[in-house]
Amino acid sequence: MTKILLLGLGRWGANHLRNLNALPIELYVAERDAKLLDPARKLGLPEARLTTNYKDFLSKVDGAVVVTPAQTHFPLCKEFLEAGKDVFVEKPITLTSKEAKELTELAEKNKRILQVGHIFRFDPASQWLKNAIRSGQFGRVQMLRSNFSGFKRPRNDSGMMFADAIHFVDLFNYFLGKTPKRVHAILQDFLGRGDKDDACFLSLEYETDKGLTWATIETNYFLPGKYREVSVMGSELSALCDLNAPKDKIKTFANKHVKEGNEFKAVEGASQVIETKAEEPLKAELQAFIDSIQTRKAPLADGWAGYESVRILEAAQESAKTGRTVTLP
Structure with a gap:
């Protein structure tokens, strides 16, 4: 079963949690604020798959869904791509086109899926x-x-x-x-x-x-x-x-x-x-990310789409x- 790590349980991250929990995956969740992990507990996720430090699960998962503040997108995505993980990152992919290009080229070099949350x-x-x-x-x-x-x-x-x-x-x-x-x-x-x-x-x-x-x-x-x-x-x-x-x-x-x-x-x-x-478009794009991980098919909204928007x-x-x-x- 595909193992996915969700990073971030803020306002939009909570919607990602709800939709990811409904998909046939093994879900892990990381949120720096321990109190924000409570919704994951209420959904029945075991404590062994919850953490305040995403590095705890870095080696265990196939891919990451990054729903954190925009300033953190570049370093987090870079770390996961360099670790050989597939990545879904909410828009904007980064706050500069230089960083967006670097991530996209890194994903291509490492043959990793990089999907951007262009939900529409x-x-x-x-x-x-x-x-x-x-x-x-x-x-x-x-x-x-x-x-x-x-x-x-x-x-x-x-x-x-x-x-x-x-x-x-x-x-x-x-x-x-x-x-x-x-x-x-x-x-x-x-x-x-x-x-x-x-x-x-x-x-x-x-x-x-x-x-x-x-x-x-x-x-x-x-x-x-x-x-x-x-x-x-x-x-x-x-x-x-x-x-x-x-x-x-x-x-x-x-x-x-x-x-x-x-x-x-x-x-x-x-x-x-x-x-x-x-x-629900969010559920559809997350399902598409899981499909891309399993089939290695390029995502509908890839890194270059994110780069062009920025x-x-x-x-x-x-x-x-x-x-x-x-x-x-």
């Missing part, structure tokens, strides 16, 4: 949108728009852009099968924390074989409610997707702009609710500082 790739709604875009159902994708906002406690290990906007940076790369050529960003620090943005707006320009696709990402900690929305606007079809919805997340619209003489007419077409299976956000940071659009190589 594993949502059935995202899968449908990606397949529809790639198969041409939308025609030319003119715009992608997203909103990841809601009133909640700000994270302490990174700003809003690295914590939440990164979700849609990766998802749009996944949809289009490429990375943007130009990035423009506006970052705000309304709470006055100094080095951590709490609201951001990203503008990404992708060059595709059908022309320009403009993508925008809005995130903040202030908007009442909880928004996880993505829109796809194409020349033949458009779609609204609520990733918060338990089912029927996507509604499509066969709307078109039709030119008549020197003017355009807005023609509203039929709308349709797309049925997708109800599946590289784009570094360009966004430069843009926010200079007020200029940054062109990516």
Whole structure:
């Protein structure tokens, strides 16, 4: 049976614990704060598989799931990869593209699985949108728009852009099968924390074989409610997707702009609710990690996907500082 070590039982780590415990694996848990190990005990994990020092289990497991503060991702992942272990690490893979590249190359050198927690790739709604875009159902994708906002406690290990906007940076790369050529960003620090943005707006320009696709990402900690929305606007079809919805997340619209003489007419077409299976994306991506360990198949969200997202956000940071659009190589 595959042996997995979960590192970190904070807010998101608790969700990893619940899902990993439901998978056919032998689960070990490490959490520096001994009190946070209580949920693992309540699930029935034996004391022999719980620790406050992850090194106790380093030699016993096949892989690690790293759900710790972003600043710790690089040294922890490097240690596990060098020890010959497969690694799942929550996003962002690291806080710099240099470190992300080093980890990814290390994983390749050691023939290890390195999967990054870009969870939206594993949502059935995202899968449908990606397949529809790639198969041409939308025609030319003119715009992608997203909103990841809601009133909640700000994270302490990174700003809003690295914590939440990164979700849609990766998802749009996944949809289009490429990375943007130009990035423009506006970052705000309304709470006055100094080095951590709490609201951001990203503008990404992708060059595709059908022309320009403009993508925008809005995130903040202030908007009442909880928004996880993505829109796809194409020349033949458009779609609204609520990733918060338990089912029927996507509604499509066969709307078109039709030119008549020197003017355009807005023609509203039929709308349709797309049925997708109800599946918890976190459970799906963790199951995919276990499958990759057992089959040695490359993960859907590998180290290079994590690297590209961080590289784009570094360009966004430069843009926010200079007020200029940054062109990516």
